[in-house]
Amino acid sequence: MISIVRRRSVRVVLLIVLIVFGLTKCIDKNSNKSDAEAISDSPATPQLHAPSYSQFAGGGKCAGCHKDIYEDHKKTGHFLTSRPPDPAYILGSFKEGKNRYDYNPSLVVVMEKRDSGLYQVVYFKGEEKVALPFNMVVGSGTKGQTFVHQKGNRLYQLPISYFSEADQWSNSPGFPSRVLFDRPITTRCLECHATFAETITPPGQEPEEFNDKKIIYGVDCERCHGPAVEHVEFHTANPGEVRGKHIQDPSALTRQQIVDLCALCHGGKMDKIQPSFTFTAGDKLSDFFIPDSLQALAVNLGNVDVHGNQNGLLKASKCYTMSSTLTCVSCHNPHKNERGSLAVFSQRCMGCHSAGHEPICKMTGKLGSSITSNCIDCHMPKQVSRAIALQMPGEDVPRAALIRSHFISIYPDETSKFLRSSEKPLAKPK
Ligand code: HEC
Ligand code: HEC
Ligand code: HEC
Ligand code: HEC
Ligand code: HEC
Ligand code: HEC
Ligand code: HEC
Structure with a gap:
């Protein structure tokens, strides 16, 4: 605890030094410019240094x-x-x-x-x-x-x-x-x-x-x-x-600090206002980047691309807006590769959606207990990425990678697809 307080105060001093330094640099720079150019450069942002x-x-x-x-x-x-x-x-x-x-x-x-x-x-x-x-x-x-x-x-x-x-x-x-x-x-x-x-x-x-x-x-x-x-x-x-x-x-770390840490790399395209590698855990992302405004619009339409914007999509979901605790680490262990473990992820959904933690899935009656092994394909379907698309030899259009949507919602088409695929005689003895 003590060490953190000390670090913060060191940081405040450093920040003041940087502001002063940044301002002098800015004045310096602006003296060679026309007024219009000088105005477009303000307000002055202190430049941080990478470690x-x-x-x-x-x-x-x-x-x-x-x-x-x-x-x-x-x-x-x-x-x-x-x-x-x-x-x-x-x-x-x-x-x-x-x-x-x-x-x-x-x-x-x-x-x-x-x-x-x-x-x-x-x-x-x-x-x-x-x-x-x-x-x-x-x-x-x-x-x-x-x-x-x-x-x-x-x-x-x-x-x-x-x-x-x-x-x-x-x-x-x-x-x-x-x-x-x-x-x-x-x-x-x-x-x-x-x-x-x-x-x-x-x-x-x-x-x-x-x-x-x-x-x-x-x-x-x-x-x-x-x-x-x-x-x-x-x-x-x-x-x-x-x-x-x-x-x-x-x-x-607060909810915002954890999500900001992950969003440094899972927040899609953002324009930086500080040099790369200056952001560190505990910082506020908006002090380092300007989020892409077009992207915000795309998020609202549930139509955003990933390479990857899990952050924007999650924040548009009710699970995020209507709970006060959900972060990326509610579902992801940041130290483990759990890729493909859909049952494990589904357990984490049920921490908030099961008897005693309403609402529960309206399909529960229809699907019975099998529902517990995979909430994901219906509510976080895989979608085509527009950023990770590669040109294969002999093909006219690039082939896209599939990526999980973090806009957690109800997708009627995916539900039909899921139901159709589970109607197939999966359990047929060989
Ligand atoms: C010589 C032993 C040692 C080494 C090497 C070490 N740590 Fe630790 N670390 C500790 C101890 C002791 C704690 C406190 C107990 C705990 O949380 O495990 C700790 C705690 C932490 C914590 C949690 C902080 C907290 O307040 O609970 C993080 C994060 C961490 N270490 C990261 C690292 C990273 C990253 C490295 C490698 C660059 C590293 N540690 C190397 C001994 C070590
Ligand atoms: C410094 C950038 C960076 C940060 C910070 C970061 N990630 Fe990632 N993450 C990546 C990259 C890059 C990949 C793709 C890695 C690959 O497969 O080559 C990735 C992949 C992942 C995956 C997919 C793993 C898989 O293959 O299934 C998950 C889940 C994930 N990150 C969660 C998180 C969470 C949660 C946080 C915050 C605690 C976080 N990431 C912070 C860069 C980052
Ligand atoms: C804003 C952070 C960010 C930037 C910038 C970024 N990437 Fe990524 N990249 C990711 C994340 C996150 C993933 C994991 C897939 C996802 O979630 O979209 C990824 C996935 C990839 C993959 C596929 C990895 C795998 O194992 O499947 C490649 C290759 C890649 N990026 C290359 C690049 C290259 C080259 C650049 C620079 C020209 C770049 N990326 C810039 C965050 C970033
Ligand atoms: C931290 C708690 C929490 C976790 C974990 C969580 N959710 Fe939610 N979720 C909520 C809350 C709160 C709501 C809003 C409920 C309401 O409308 O009253 C919600 C709403 C939903 C909705 C309705 C969305 C809509 O647009 O109507 C679905 C579907 C859903 N969650 C599925 C999931 C799935 C699937 C998972 C796991 C991948 C999950 N949730 C994990 C808290 C959570
Ligand atoms: C993608 C980001 C990310 C990476 C990479 C990462 N961590 Fe963590 N780590 C976190 C987050 C976020 C938490 C807090 C998790 C929570 O609150 O549930 C955490 C928690 C911890 C803790 C304290 C709690 C615990 O689980 O014991 C230690 C110690 C730790 N990390 C050490 C490490 C070490 C050592 C490595 C590398 C081998 C590492 N971390 C890599 C994000 C990361
Ligand atoms: C409600 C649960 C939940 C939350 C919250 C959540 N994720 Fe995920 N995430 C999942 C599930 C489920 C998958 C699919 C895992 C699989 O297919 O193995 C996934 C997959 C991913 C992938 C891999 C995408 C792909 O298709 O390759 C990345 C990257 C990722 N998450 C990052 C994040 C980040 C960053 C956050 C926070 C902004 C976050 N997740 C929040 C449940 C969640
Ligand atoms: C077969 C696809 C499917 C699976 C599997 C599934 N759901 Fe659903 N879920 C739906 C559909 C469709 C609805 C909307 C039903 C309606 O409105 O009548 C829904 C609704 C919900 C709601 C909103 C309930 C409300 O009252 O607003 C939540 C929360 C939810 N599901 C969570 C989950 C969780 C958690 C799991 C895994 C334990 C899961 N779902 C598994 C398709 C599915």
């Missing part, structure tokens, strides 16, 4: 004292969402015949294992044009993976991605039907898919340049709990201390 690499202990350090959480967490999409370019982490095939993407008969990209590493090699009319190395893997592979190559200190998305549903290489989402290799990977991309990445360009300067020795892969412990080198040092030196020090107590 430094040395403040991170690394998730491996946590294992010593939080073994169970660490072991569970290693299996999550979060932990696995960015990794070095080890062949073991890449789901697409490098075997001849399965290792290519044909844009057209003359233009082909082949995924090759060479002595110096893994490459996407572009061939035009059979002649090698360029070989781009795989330098990073993005995505655990639930829906797909995309790859990063490094040129100098800059990072770019490779033209070919992997689409899990089809188990195939495909054109990277949103790429045109020609080879493109100049789409930059930014800190915003890594802010959602990594724990930390140090830039060597000043904030705001684009394209950004990175120090490739100072990238911390995966959404690891310290992405959610904040840099923890002090916490580790303190507890290593004081093994008798049973209360967590120099770390935000997650049970003290």
Whole structure:
């Protein structure tokens, strides 16, 4: 407790310093501008600074004292969402015949294992044009993976991605039907898919340049709990201390703070007003981002896209608006991979919807006790994503990934579909 109060006061002082600094910088900047330009820049927002690499202990350090959480967490999409370019982490095939993407008969990209590493090699009319190395893997592979190559200190998305549903290489989402290799990977991309990445360009300067020795892969412990080198040092030196020090107590977070933490990455498209990696657990998201106003409209129409906006969709649901306690962690254990465990999730629904916790499902009479194993397919159906859609060879329209809607509601069509599929003689003895 004491440590938190101290941290807050340090932060307030820091904030004041930053405001003063920010203001002077702003005046400075505005003196070279016309009045109209100067007005459009106000009000002045103090620019925060991202933490430094040395403040991170690394998730491996946590294992010593939080073994169970660490072991569970290693299996999550979060932990696995960015990794070095080890062949073991890449789901697409490098075997001849399965290792290519044909844009057209003359233009082909082949995924090759060479002595110096893994490459996407572009061939035009059979002649090698360029070989781009795989330098990073993005995505655990639930829906797909995309790859990063490094040129100098800059990072770019490779033209070919992997689409899990089809188990195939495909054109990277949103790429045109020609080879493109100049789409930059930014800190915003890594802010959602990594724990930390140090830039060597000043904030705001684009394209950004990175120090490739100072990238911390995966959404690891310290992405959610904040840099923890002090916490580790303190507890290593004081093994008798049973209360967590120099770390935000997650049970003290308010509903808004927890949802904001998850919404940093599950809030869809937002424009940042602070540099990437400055937001940390306990902060208020609206101090760091301007939510997309068009997106808010889409949420109201229940028609929002995900890569992913679970936050916006959940907040439009009655479960959220009419309860005062529901957060993402009411249903999700933040440290465990529970993907596919629909019965487990359904139990969590019944914490608020079962005898004694009304309303209960109006289909209860009709479906009997079998209802308890799957509330999800009727009330949180899978819908097509417009952001994660990949171009498959030989197909005219991109194929989209399916994603669970977090607009928890009544979907008559899904109910019919569910009832039809359960009428099939599932229990027929073989
Ligand atoms: C040397 C032992 C040690 C190491 C290493 C360690 N912790 Fe802890 N941590 C503790 C103890 C002791 C507590 C308090 C008891 C508890 O909650 O488990 C704690 C509590 C916490 C809490 C809850 C805070 C609270 O107030 O209850 C979080 C979050 C946490 N640690 C995160 C981490 C992370 C992230 C790492 C790795 C970067 C880490 N810890 C490494 C000993 C350690
Ligand atoms: C996606 C964000 C996220 C990641 C990644 C994450 N945590 Fe947590 N952690 C949370 C949240 C949120 C809570 C509070 C959960 C609650 O209130 O039910 C929490 C609670 C805790 C606690 C205290 C309560 C408990 O369960 O014992 C500890 C200790 C902890 N985390 C350690 C870790 C460690 C160690 C790692 C990495 C191996 C890690 N966390 C990774 C979000 C995260
Ligand atoms: C730093 C960004 C970040 C934060 C913060 C974050 N997530 Fe995620 N989350 C991701 C990314 C990226 C993925 C996709 C990972 C993948 O599969 O490659 C993901 C995936 C998930 C999944 C899907 C796992 C699966 O495969 O079924 C769940 C559930 C989830 N997050 C819940 C949460 C919750 C709850 C919180 C808040 C406690 C949270 N996330 C905070 C980035 C984040
Ligand atoms: C606002 C946070 C955010 C940003 C920015 C972001 N992503 Fe994601 N990404 C997610 C989340 C969350 C998921 C999990 C799927 C979902 O819920 O939509 C995801 C899923 C993915 C997946 C599929 C992962 C899997 O295992 O199925 C890939 C690949 C991916 N993102 C790549 C990228 C790349 C490349 C960039 C930058 C150009 C990027 N993302 C920018 C949050 C983000
Ligand atoms: C924290 C408690 C809580 C949890 C957990 C919860 N809900 Fe709700 N839910 C509510 C409340 C409160 C309402 C509004 C009830 C009312 O209208 O009086 C609601 C309403 C609903 C409705 C009616 C929606 C509408 O638009 O009419 C459905 C359907 C529903 N919940 C399904 C679910 C499912 C499925 C889950 C699990 C995935 C779930 N709920 C988890 C609290 C919760
Ligand atoms: C009422 C329960 C409930 C709440 C609250 C909830 N989720 Fe989920 N979430 C689910 C269920 C159920 C699934 C589907 C799991 C599966 O298919 O394995 C899911 C799936 C996901 C996925 C994977 C989506 C996909 O289709 O791949 C992500 C990401 C996610 N949730 C993030 C969040 C975030 C972030 C929040 C808070 C803003 C949140 N969830 C709140 C129940 C909930
Ligand atoms: C076969 C599809 C189906 C399944 C499975 C299902 N529901 Fe429903 N649910 C519905 C439909 C349809 C309605 C609206 C019925 C009506 O209005 O007559 C509904 C209504 C509800 C309501 C609103 C009740 C009210 O009085 O406003 C809640 C809450 C709810 N369901 C929760 C759940 C929970 C929790 C589960 C899992 C234990 C579940 N449902 C399983 C289809 C389903």
